Amino acid sequence: ESVLTQSPGTLSLSPGERATLSCRASQSVSSSYLAWYQQKPGQAPRLLIYGASSRATGIPDRFSGSGSGTDFTLTISRLEPEDFAVYYCQQYGSSPPRYTFGQGTKLEIK
Amino acid sequence: EVHLVESGGGLVQPGGSLRLSCAASRFTFSSSWMHWVRQAPGKGLVWVSRITSDGSSTAYADSVKGRFTISRDNAKNTLYLQMSSLRAEDTAVYYCARDATHGDFDYWGQGTLVTVSS
Numbered sequence: 205e206s207v208l209t210q211s212p213g214t215l216s217l218s219p220g221e222r223a224t225l226s227c228r229a230s231q232s233v234s235s236s237y238l239a240w241y242q243q244k245p246g247q248a249p250r251l252l253i254y255g256a257s258s259r260a261t262g263i264p265d266r267f268s269g270s271g272s273g274t275d276f277t278l279t280i281s282r283l284e285p286e287d288f289a290v291y292y293c294q295q296y297g298s299s300p301p302r303y304t305f306g307q308g309t310k311l312e313i314k
Numbered sequence: 315e316v317h318l319v320e321s322g323g324g325l326v327q328p329g330g331s332l333r334l335s336c337a338a339s340r341f342t343f344s345s346s347w348m349h350w351v352r353q354a355p356g357k358g359l360v361w362v363s364r365i366t367s368d369g370s371s372t373a374y375a376d377s378v379k380g381r382f383t384i385s386r387d388n389a390k391n392t393l394y395l396q397m398s399s400l401r402a403e404d405t406a407v408y409y410c411a412r413d414a415t416h417g418d419f420d421y422w423g424q425g426t427l428v429t430v431s432s
Contacts, residue, residue, distance in 0.1 A: 216372060226334060236416060236417075237416060237417040237418075239416070239417070239418035239419075241419075243359075247407075247424075248409055248423065248425055249359060249419075249422055250421060250422075251414065251418060251420050251421075254362035254416045254418045254420075255416055260420060261420075265382055268403075292358065292359055294359075294419075295417070296416070296417020296418065296420060299419075300373065301359075301373035302351070303351075303359065303361035303364070303417065304359075304361070305358055305359040305360065307358050308358045308359075
């Protein structure tokens with residue numbers, strides 16, 4: 205079973221800066237099945253990116269995803285105050301059905 | 315917009331049972347695969363279970379297999395999670411989520427808290 209490891213655990217940046225979040229899989233992941241979510245305190249997660257690089261409905265274009273195989277990246281080009289949250293990557297494997305999340309990266313205001 | 319509302323959470327003793335519900339609206343529920351995902355206090359997201367659109371196929375995380383049962387009533391637009399033999403480590407906020415057909419979850423409910431404690 206593939207494990208997702210996110211780094212760093214915590215990222216401290218200022219509004220306006222660029223954020224780069226990493227997600228590494230222990231086994232190769234189909235790009236079609238790699239997603240990213242944002243979660244703010246007390247709220248449900250929100251889908252940001254699916255298929256490794258496609259933005260979900262209503263997601264601003266400052267959010268972008270890239271990568272393939274075992275290494276994936278979420279980039280926020282210019283941080284807005286509302287972007288400070290926890291981010292999770294997630295993969296899907298079909299045999300048997302498994303939906304695995306990374307442990308999360310907390311993006312905090314510096 | 316898609317609307318998912320969970321209910322049924324609460325305090326239950328170890329070994330007890332609880333049934334969660336998720337009322338769905340503003341989309342064609344009967345065409346959507348659905349999931350339960352949980353989050354222990356201060357921890358990350360963990361997938362629990364999935365059911366196909368017609369209910370013919372289910373899947374479970376190893377940690378809940380044999381104890382939890384996912385089901386749905388398409389006539390009532392409602393998803394369920396029957397939880398039994400509950401343990402302290404099942405304490406979490408339980409979210410229902412819609413499958414987006416790419417193996418990801420495009421809409422989530424607000425969650426319902428389950429606390430397993432004596």
